[in-house]
Amino acid sequence: MNGIFAAIFFASLLLFFSEPDGFLSAMLSGAEKAATLSLSLLAAYCVWLGFFCVLERCGAQRALSRAFYPVARRLFRTEDREAVFLASGNLSANLLGLPGAPTPLGVRATRRFLAAGNRYGADMLFVLNATSLQLLPATAIALRLAAGSASPSDIFLPTLLSTLLSSLLGGLLVFATRKR
Amino acid sequence: MKYISLLIPLLFFAVCLFALVRRVKLYDCFAEGAKQAVPLVLSVFPYLAAILILSELFRQSGLSDRVTALCTPLFTRLGIPPEIAPLVLVKPFSGSGSTALLSELLSSYGADSYIGRCACVAYGSSETVFYISAVYFAGKGKAGARPILISLLCNFLGVVAGCALCRVL
Numbered sequence: 147m148n149g150i151f152a153a154i155f156f157a158s159l160l161l162f163f164s165e166p167d168g169f170l171s172a173m174l175s176g177a178e179k180a181a182t183l184s185l186s187l188l189a190a191y192c193v194w195l196g197f198f199c200v201l202e203r204c205g206a207q208r209a210l211s212r213a214f215y216p217v218a219r220r221l222f223r224t225e226d227r228e229a230v231f232l233a234s235g236n237l238s239a240n241l242l243g244l245p246g247a248p249t250p251l252g253v254r255a256t257r258r259f260l261a262a263g264n265r266y267g268a269d270m271l272f273v274l275n276a277t278s279l280q281l282l283p284a285t286a287i288a289l290r291l292a293a294g295s296a297s298p299s300d301i302f303l304p305t306l307l308s309t310l311l312s313s314l315l316g317g318l319l320v321f322a323t324r325k326r
Numbered sequence: 327m328k329y330i331s332l333l334i335p336l337l338f339f340a341v342c343l344f345a346l347v348r349r350v351k352l353y354d355c356f357a358e359g360a361k362q363a364v365p366l367v368l369s370v371f372p373y374l375a376a377i378l379i380l381s382e383l384f385r386q387s388g389l390s391d392r393v394t395a396l397c398t399p400l401f402t403r404l405g406i407p408p409e410i411a412p413l414v415l416v417k418p419f420s421g422s423g424s425t426a427l428l429s430e431l432l433s434s435y436g437a438d439s440y441i442g443r444c445a446c447v448a449y450g451s452s453e454t455v456f457y458i459s460a461v462y463f464a465g466k467g468k469a470g471a472r473p474i475l476i477s478l479l480c481n482f483l484g485v486v487a488g489c490a491l492c493r494v495l
Binding site: 147149150151154155157158159161162168169172173175176177179180181183184187188191192193195196197198199200201203204205206242244249250252253256265268269271272273275276277278280283285286289290292293294295296297298300301303304305307308309311312313315316319320323 | 333334338341342344345347348350352355356357358359360361362363364366367370371374375376377378379380381382383384385386387388389392422425428429432433436437438442443446447449450451453455458459461462463464470471472473474476477479480481483484485487488491492495
């Protein structure tokens with residue numbers, strides 16, 4: 147990631163030499179976006195982490211991890227039931243398209259994987275999130291409605307199929323390039 | 327659509343009812359969970375800032391336009407309409423930026439045109455990879471380039487497949 151960051155950073159920086167005034171204002175506006183986004187993330191995390199705590203406390207954690215354990219154990223190569231609960235909750239929230247819900251679970255699952263030295267599980271979870279299967283492309287459908295589309299949900303099937311393809315391929319690539 | 331938006335209230339209803347049956351102290355428990363939000367945001371913020379600054383530099387320096395111009399011939403060959411190339415390139419960096427681009431495309435080409443539909447599928451089938459990596463791997467040792475590159479490649483192939491599917495479906 148450091149390499150990617152440095153490459154894009156220097157390439158952009160070089161282009162700014164012809165127009166040096168814009169540089170600092172671009173950096174500041176990026177940082178400002180991070181500050182406002184963090185506030186709305188804080189709000190979303192509050193709601194979902196509160197909800198997940200209730201979910202955990204009433205025993206749904208055990209039920210969920212028992213249901214997903216056989217699959218998740220192989221998928222993420224872990225024996226850790228807590229991490230299985232977090233990761234499977236993360237993937238389910240992703241599938242349902244609950245805005246803001248997958249992230250706190252995903253972050254906690256990734257931390258558990260990495261703390262146990264399970265790089266493979268963390269990478270797998272990340273790739274599955276970053277190629278996320280879309281059951282309901284809600285934002286795109288809302289924008290199509292706003293633009294006066296005759297059949298806004300037209301794009302449902304192609305989106306589902308192409309995300310299915312990218313998720314499968316992503317999982318396979320993580321599996322194929324794993325360190326033995 | 328209406329039934330789907332019922333899902334979230336139903337989920338909360340079911341879980342909270344079940345919690346009451348199990349005699350969970352709802353108020354205390356919710357507050358306890360929400361407490362974790364602050365350290366989570368604090369640990370993620372620096373990485374988020376770095377990524378968003380980078381995405382702003384990428385866009386405002388004109389680098390994104392140059393990369394778009396470079397990639398357009400390749401995109402056309404793969405069946406991605408050149409009009410949606412900026413969308414495909416901005417999406418990994420910025421969710422809000424790509425949403426703005428999508429609504430622009432929809433209003434200038436029409437939501438039901440081939441380009442409009444392709445743009446929607448491209449939007450839906452790619453993710454904000456750099457943003458997710460900033461949040462998930464925040465401060466946890468080396469965030470290897472491998473999962474990021476795999477995700478970028480798969481998202482791109484997803485877009486190619488989506489554009490092809492838009493032709494036939």
